Amino acid sequence: MKLFTHILQYEWKxxxxxxxxxxxxxxxxGAGIYGIYFGKFEIEKQETRMAQVQQYERQQFxxxxxxxxxxTTYEANQEKYQQAVSPTGVGWSKHFTYxxxxxxxxxxxxxxxxxxxxxxxxxFNVTDLARQVNVGExxxxxxxxxxxxxxxxxxxxxxPLLIIALFYNIYAREKEGGTLSLLQSQxxxxxxxxxxxxxxxxxxxxxxVTVLLLLGFLLQGISLAQQFGLFMSWLLIIYGxxxxxxxxxxxxxxxxxxxxxxxxxxxxxxxIFTLITPALLNMFVSAQAPxxxxxxxxxxxxxxxxxxxxxxxxxxxxxxxxxNPDFPSADTADFNxxxxxxxxxxxxxxxxxxxxxxxxxxxxxxxxKRWEWLAPAAMVHEKLSALSQTDRRSHQDFVTxxxxxxxxxxxxYYDKIFSSEMFAPSDLExxxxxxxx
Amino acid sequence: xxxxxxxxxxxxxLRDIRLQVSGGILLILMLTxxxxxxxxxxxxxxxxxxxQAAMRAQWVNQGEKHPHSAAHYGQFAFKPKPVLSFLDVGxxxxxxxxVFLEAHKQNEILFSRAQDSNGMTRFGEMTAALIFQVLMPxxxxxxxxxxxxxxxxxxxxxxxxxxxxSMAKLFWGKVxxxxxxxxxxxxxxxxxxYLMLNQQSASLDTEVTTKFGAITxxxxxxxxxxxxxxxxxxxxxxxSGVALLTLxxxxxxxxxxxxxxxxxxxxxxxxxxxQFEFRETIRNKVKNGIDGHNPSDVRLASLKEEVLEEHxxxxxxxxxxxxxxxxxxxxxxxxxQVYDQEFSSVESIFHRQNRLSEWIGxxxxxxxxxxxxxxxxxxxxxxxxxxxxxxxxxRRDFVxxxxxxxxxxxxxxxxxxxYKVGQEFWSSIPPFQYELPSTANILATQWRSVAALLVWxxxxxxxxxxxxxxxxxx
Numbered sequence: 001m002k003l004f005t006h007i008l009q010y011e012w013k014x015x016x017x018x019x020x021x022x023x024x025x026x027x028x029x030g031a032g033i034y035g036i037y038f039g040k041f042e043i044e045k046q047e048t049r050m051a052q053v054q055q056y057e058r059q060q061f062x063x064x065x066x067x068x069x070x071x072t073t074y075e076a077n078q079e080k081y082q083q084a085v086s087p088t089g090v091g092w093s094k095h096f097t098y099x100x101x102x103x104x105x106x107x108x109x110x111x112x113x114x115x116x117x118x119x120x121x122x123x124f125n126v127t128d129l130a131r132q133v134n135v136g137e138x139x140x141x142x143x144x145x146x147x148x149x150x151x152x153x154x155x156x157x158x159x160p161l162l163i164i165a166l167f168y169n170i171y172a173r174e175k176e177g178g179t180l181s182l183l184q185s186q187x188x189x190x191x192x193x194x195x196x197x198x199x200x201x202x203x204x205x206x207x208x209v210t211v212l213l214l215l216g217f218l219l220q221g222i223s224l225a226q227q228f229g230l231f232m233s234w235l236l237i238i239y240g241x242x243x244x245x246x247x248x249x250x251x252x253x254x255x256x257x258x259x260x261x262x263x264x265x266x267x268x269x270x271x272i273f274t275l276i277t278p279a280l281l282n283m284f285v286s287a288q289a290p291x292x293x294x295x296x297x298x299x300x301x302x303x304x305x306x307x308x309x310x311x312x313x314x315x316x317x318x319x320x321x322x323x324n325p326d327f328p329s330a331d332t333a334d335f336n337x338x339x340x341x342x343x344x345x346x347x348x349x350x351x352x353x354x355x356x357x358x359x360x361x362x363x364x365x366x367x368x369k370r371w372e373w374l375a376p377a378a379m380v381h382e383k384l385s386a387l388s389q390t391d392r393r394s395h396q397d398f399v400t401x402x403x404x405x406x407x408x409x410x411x412x413y414y415d416k417i418f419s420s421e422m423f424a425p426s427d428l429e430x431x432x433x434x435x436x437x
Numbered sequence: 438x439x440x441x442x443x444x445x446x447x448x449x450x451l452r453d454i455r456l457q458v459s460g461g462i463l464l465i466l467m468l469t470x471x472x473x474x475x476x477x478x479x480x481x482x483x484x485x486x487x488x489q490a491a492m493r494a495q496w497v498n499q500g501e502k503h504p505h506s507a508a509h510y511g512q513f514a515f516k517p518k519p520v521l522s523f524l525d526v527g528x529x530x531x532x533x534x535x536v537f538l539e540a541h542k543q544n545e546i547l548f549s550r551a552q553d554s555n556g557m558t559r560f561g562e563m564t565a566a567l568i569f570q571v572l573m574p575x576x577x578x579x580x581x582x583x584x585x586x587x588x589x590x591x592x593x594x595x596x597x598x599x600x601x602x603s604m605a606k607l608f609w610g611k612v613x614x615x616x617x618x619x620x621x622x623x624x625x626x627x628x629x630x631y632l633m634l635n636q637q638s639a640s641l642d643t644e645v646t647t648k649f650g651a652i653t654x655x656x657x658x659x660x661x662x663x664x665x666x667x668x669x670x671x672x673x674x675x676x677s678g679v680a681l682l683t684l685x686x687x688x689x690x691x692x693x694x695x696x697x698x699x700x701x702x703x704x705x706x707x708x709x710x711x712q713f714e715f716r717e718t719i720r721n722k723v724k725n726g727i728d729g730h731n732p733s734d735v736r737l738a739s740l741k742e743e744v745l746e747e748h749x750x751x752x753x754x755x756x757x758x759x760x761x762x763x764x765x766x767x768x769x770x771x772x773x774q775v776y777d778q779e780f781s782s783v784e785s786i787f788h789r790q791n792r793l794s795e796w797i798g799x800x801x802x803x804x805x806x807x808x809x810x811x812x813x814x815x816x817x818x819x820x821x822x823x824x825x826x827x828x829x830x831x832r833r834d835f836v837x838x839x840x841x842x843x844x845x846x847x848x849x850x851x852x853x854x855x856y857k858v859g860q861e862f863w864s865s866i867p868p869f870q871y872e873l874p875s876t877a878n879i880l881a882t883q884w885r886s887v888a889a890l891l892v893w894x895x896x897x898x899x900x901x902x903x904x905x906x907x908x909x910x911x
Contacts, residue, residue, distance in 0.1 A: 031694070038701055049711040056713075114559075117531075117551055119712065134547055137712050140787040141531040142794075142818055144551065146700040147559045153697070161689060176678075260681045261455070264579060267685060268459070271572070276466065278560030279567060283470070286562065287477050291553035293488060295513060295535040299495070302537070306510050310502060357553075365555045375560065382556045392555050 003188060007196045015200070021166070025208065028162050032154045032212040036219045039109035039150035043220075046120045050101040053121050057099045061435055064096065068428055085423045087126075087416040088336045095125035098435070100405055102398040105389040106227050109220045110213075110234075111152035111381075113390025117144060122402055126413045128343035129406050130301045130350035133399075151216045152384045155238050156377050157274055159209060160245045164266035166201045167249035170194055172259035194253070202246050209238050233387055241380045274377040281371055281378075289364040292357040297350055304349050308342040316342045323348065327418050340417050344410075358396075365392075408434070438602065439610045446614025450580055451621075459576055460622055463568065467626045470563045474523035475633045482641065485515040485534070493868050501857040503847070504839040505765070511539030512835065514828035514869045516546070519815025520638040520645045524630060524652065525566035527816025530558060536825070538832035540839070541769065543776050546825055565630065566810050569656050570803060571692050573619070574663045578684040580615045581667025583677040585908065590677065595910045605905035608668060612901070616664045623660065627653050642815070647876045652813045658890050659806040665897040672908045691803045699797050699804065703790035709783060722775045733768075740767050754849060762844030769836060776829075784822055791818055798889035805889035812883045815873055819882055827871045835866050 015021050067084035070077040089095040101121040108115060116139065124132040147153070171194060174180040183193055213234060217224050224231060252265045308316050320341035321327065372379045385391040412431065416423060423431075450456050492513040499510055515535045522529055533546035551558045561567055588594040597607060631649060638645050667684055674680035710718070725732050744763055745751065753760045791808070798805030811817040847856040880887060 034698075041705065045708075049713065052711070053713050056717075114556055117549075121713070123713070134545070135712060136533070136545055136547065136549075138709055138715055138783055140704065140709065140790050140818070141528040141549075141821065142787070142791050143700050143704050144531040145528055146697050149697045149701045157693065259678050260583070263681060263685065264455070267575070271575070275561065275567075275571065276563070278557055279563035280469070282554075282557055282560065283473055283477075283563040286550075287473055287480075290481070290484075291548075291550050293484065294548040294553075295488060295492075295515070295537070298537045299492065299513070302510060302539075303495070306499070306502075306506070309506065310500070361553045364553070368555055368557050372557070375557070378557045378560050381559075385556055392552075 004192075004196055007188075007193060008200050011197050011200050015204075021204075024162055024165055025204075028154070028158060028208060029212070031149075031158055032151060033215065033219070035149050035151040035154045036110070036212075036216045038148065039112055039216075040220045042112055042116070042148065042150075043104050043109040046104060046115070050103065050121055053099040053123065054101060057097070057435060060096065061432060065428055065432060068423070068425065084428070087413045087421075087423055088340070089125075095127060097123045097125050098405070098409065099123045100398075100402050102395065105394070106222050107230055107234075107388040108390050109222075110150065110216050111384045111388040111390055112148040112150050113152075113385030113388060114392050114395065115390045116148065118392075118395045124402070124406060126406075126409050127340075128301075128346040128350070129403065130297070130346045133402075134298065151212065152381060152388075154212065155209065155241070155384070156381045159205065159238075159242060160270050160274070160377075162208070163201075163205055163242065163245040163249055164263070164270060166205065167198065167246070167253065168263040168266050169259040170197050170201070171253050171256055172262055175256075176259060198246065198250065198253075202242070205242050205246070206239060209242060210235065213238070230387060234384065237380060237383055237387075241376070244376060273375060277375040278378040281368060281375055285364060285367050289360070289367055291364065292360045294357060297353045297357070300353055301346050301350050304346055305342070308345065313338045316345060319345055327414070334420065336417055337420075340414060405434075439606055439613065442607060442610025443614035443617060446584065446611050447617045450615065450618045456576075456580065456618075459579060460618075463572060463576055464622060464626070466563065466572070467565060467568050467622075468629070470565050470568060471523065471626060471630050471633065474526075474564055475630075478518050478520070478523040482518040485518060488535070489513070489515045489869070496866075497860060497863045499863060501859040503853060503856055504842045504858055504862070505540065505762075505853075507858075507863065508540035508836050508839040511537055512832075512869065513537055514824075514831060514871070516821075516824050517641055517871060517873070519820065519873060520634065520642050521648055521652065521814040522816050523633075524564065525810045525814035525816055526562050526564050527566075527811035527814055528818060528821065529816045530554075530562065532821045536828050538828060538835070540765075540836050541772070543773075543780075543829060543832070546821070546828070565626065566807075566814070569623075569659070570806055570810070573623075573660060574688055574692065574803075576622075577615070577619060577660060577663040578667055578681070578688060580618060581664060582671050582681040582684050584611050584615065584668055585672040586674050586677040586680050589909065589911065594908075598910050603906070604908050605902060608672065608901055608905040608908070612661075612664055612668050615668070616661055619660050619664065620657075623656070642873050644873075644876050648813045648815075648879070651876060651880065652810060655806055655809050655813070655887075655890065658894055659802060662802050662890070662893045662897060665894075665901055669897065669901060669904070673904075691801045695797070695801050696794070696804060696807070699794040699801075700790070703793040706793065707786050707789045709786045709790075715779060715783065719772075719775050719779050722779075723772050733771075736767075736771065737764060740764065756849060759844045759847045759849060762840050762842075762847065766837060766840040766844070769833070769840065773833060787818060792885070795883070795885040795889075798886050799892060802890060802893045805886040805893070809883050809886040809890065812879045812886075813876070819879075820874065823874055824871060828869070831869050838866060 064084045067077075067080040070081045070084075072078050072081050083089065083094065099121055102115075102119075104115075104120075116137075119135060119137045122133060122135070169176075171180075174183055180190075184190055186193070213231065214224075216222070217227070217231065248269050249266055252262050252269070255262070255265070257265070316338055323344065372382065382391065386393070409431075412427060416427070492515075496510075496512050499507060502510075513535055516533075518529070530550040533548050534550075535548060536546040537544045585594065588597070598604065634645060634649065642648070666687075670683055671677070671680045674683060723733065726736065740763070741753070741760075744756065744758075744760070745753070748756055748758070750756055794804050795808050798808065808817065812819065842858065842862070843856075846858075847853075
């Protein structure tokens with residue numbers, strides 16, 4: 001044991017004196033801190049945007065509330081008053097636009113995941129969602145392709161490189177420096193010495209990632225106490241990943257090749273796991289299970305919409321009452337009741353297709369998941385983004401939440417429309433409370 | 438003499454088991470990438486052509502209805518999958534593929550593949566471009582890193598020099614031999630890829646051969662740049678080990694870290710508005726006028742006056758033409774103006790972001806070839822914008838025809854639901870067609886990347902020539 005600490009001590013001294021270790025640590029820490037700030041910057045940008053739409057929504061609704069109190073004996077006030085209390089709005093496309101935001105989970109800034117591929121807020125009114133959800137955030141596709149330089153990127157891509165750089169010459173350096181025979185003449189076996197050298201390097205790596213993760217929490221202002229579980233999960237995953245790379249490098253070293261060849265082999269393994277296997281997987285899955293043709297949904301909706309308008313009103317009402325038998329029977333001459341009934345048909349049509357598409361996508365992702373272990377880098381990244389709730393699934397959950405919110409809106413609006421009533425102050429109050437939730 | 442050295446380098450490389458293995462792996466990867474890539478491209482293109490044809494049939498057979506209802510029914514435009522995207526998929530997984538074209542509204546181009554995938558997509562797709570841009574330089578590093586340093590370590594460099602061979606000759610001989618080795622891997626794949634261009638390719642893009650040639654030339658230059666760079670580092674490095682580490686370090690920075698950092702920096706330097714701000718600006722400008730002092734109701738009133746005066750009548754009811762048709766077309770045109778302004782301002786932000794990394798191509802040849810390759814393959818941002826423009830112009834044209842018909846033929850006395858046109862009219866609208874930008878056009882927009890590659894080549898060649906005699910022999 002004493003011998004062991006002895007080796008560690010001297011190995012540490014010689015490592016620390018070489019400028020290579022300092023340079024490597026400096027680069028990795030620098031990259032890590034840049035990544036932390038970049039992640040913070042991106043999330044703050046999203047948060048500003050979400051705050052902006054929420055503020056706008058609040059303002060707009062407050063003016064509606066104010067308009068609903070106007071004195072309608074003045075002609076100038078009448079339109080505004082109507083606008084506020086009428087569940088159908090006044091005129092074309094003057095419905096109130098509600099916004100729902102996909103608030104950033106606490107660790108989103110450490111792993112931006114797929115959050116930049118999807119909108120973080122949706123604006124919609126009480127009419128059909130089918131024609132309102134097909135929007136994207138304005139984004140430079142070049143940036144989407146390149147991906148984000150966040151902390152998870154540093155862990156997944158750069159830390160393995162650090163491990164390779166620290167490990168590749170553990171054996172070869174002794175041999176090429178002529179110290180190998182000296183070591184072999186010692187009472188301890190060469191393996192013990194190599195393992196202790198490896199252990200020291202691993203400690204350095206583990207310490208570096210721990211420091212980086214702590215810095216991530218600190219600089220992004222994430223409370224360690226509240227998110228301790230997530231912190232530990234992240235740490236465990238990254239430790240496991242580091243262990244995997246250490247073992248791989250151990251394999252490379254055990255071949256006892258020259259420093260140059262060991263470095264090449266290490267980099268070769270890195271390329272295979274971070275670049276080649278994920279790229280091959282993507283290629284085969286794209287060929288095996290191409291993504292669905294989503295234009296079909298827009299087509300189906302427009303075709304149905306066309307029929308709604310071209311066919312007699314009973315076309316809409318018949319289908320509407322089949323689905324919603326509880327509604328008070330409509331006044332068939334009433335335009336609004338027909339008009340709003342037609343929206344539900346559009347959504348029904350779209351939802352059936354949407355489900356079908358999601359099933360297709362799920363199948364495709366299942367296929368990717370089954371072979372994920374071939375690409376440990378991608379697997380770790382996927383795990384980290386799942387933990388940070390920035391993966392595709394968390395966006396899907398947000399979309400589901402939006403559908404539920406929209407259903408809730410419809411309950412309030414359709415009730416009034418089908419009984420040909422206006423919003424009472426209490427209804428507006430209910431709606432107003434829903435906003436701030 | 439030069440040939441002899443080149444031949445010796447070539448043969449040494451060919452006999453090295455390590456290079457046989459890595460070269461073999463690379464060859465297999467390239468074969469897979471090209472074969473699977475081409476098949477995928479063909480399949481996607483077929484799907485999109487079919488979808489486009491099906492939507493066209495829907496349009497023609499939509500039955501009898503009012504032209505304005507037809508404009509709402511709308512049409513679709515599908516983005517063709519460029520032929521050479523099988524070599525370089527570029528931005529294709531991150532840009533939308535189809536757009537719904539309807540009255541009043543400029544829709545987004547939607548449904549990128551990345552949105553239908555999990556996070557794995559971000560790790561890239563195996564394409565020839567990925568191999569050429571990232572893996573090939575690595576192979577070149579392995580081929581070059583010890584070309585001088587090893588001879589120096591073994592003492593043969595001094596011997597060769599002692600025989601009166603100029604170092605410049607030795608340098609270019611080595612570069613030639615190693616480059617020959619690289620071409621041995623590159624040329625067969627390129628020939629194979631060329632042979633895969635078929636009838637469908639030619640009909641999709643008439644200039645495909647020129648573009649293919651330009652891409653090949655671009656990569657050939659890119660490889661040569663790395664070969665000279667590697668030989669130079671090997672010539673002046675203290676040892677083979679140092680040479681290798683230096684080159685690997687440069688590779689990691691150039692191919693892995695810098696591209697990401699550059700793009701992220703660009704998005705910080707030139708921030709783009711959010712979707713919400715963008716839509717709000719458009720809405721406000723349509724409502725209050727582009728200059729803010731020309732609200733929509735005033736615009737409508739003055740248009741009305743103009744039209745009434747033109748026909749010499751006092752009220753809309755007396756007009757011999759359909760007022761709604763005129764008003765709607767005027768509204769469309771004003772909205773189009775606003776859209777154009779706002780879209781081009783966002784586009785120019787994105788272009789500025791991309792241009793930053795094109796400029797950085799002068800520091801990092803990887804970025805230069807990346808942009809050039811994407812552009813020539815038809816998968817860069819410019820191509821996406823060109824398609825968006827083409828689709829939008831098509832939308833405007835057909836909506837205009839619908840409005841015009843309404844203005845002229847839908848007499849004011851007829852009810853909306855009673856005025857209908859049919860198939861003959863729908864088929865008179867030509868189907869959507871889109872021409873890919875020409876090679877000359879692409880090279881003109883990508884002049885920075887072309888220049889960067891050439892600057893790299895010329896500068897390294899000059900440096901090699903100038904410094905060769907100084908290569909340490911011991």
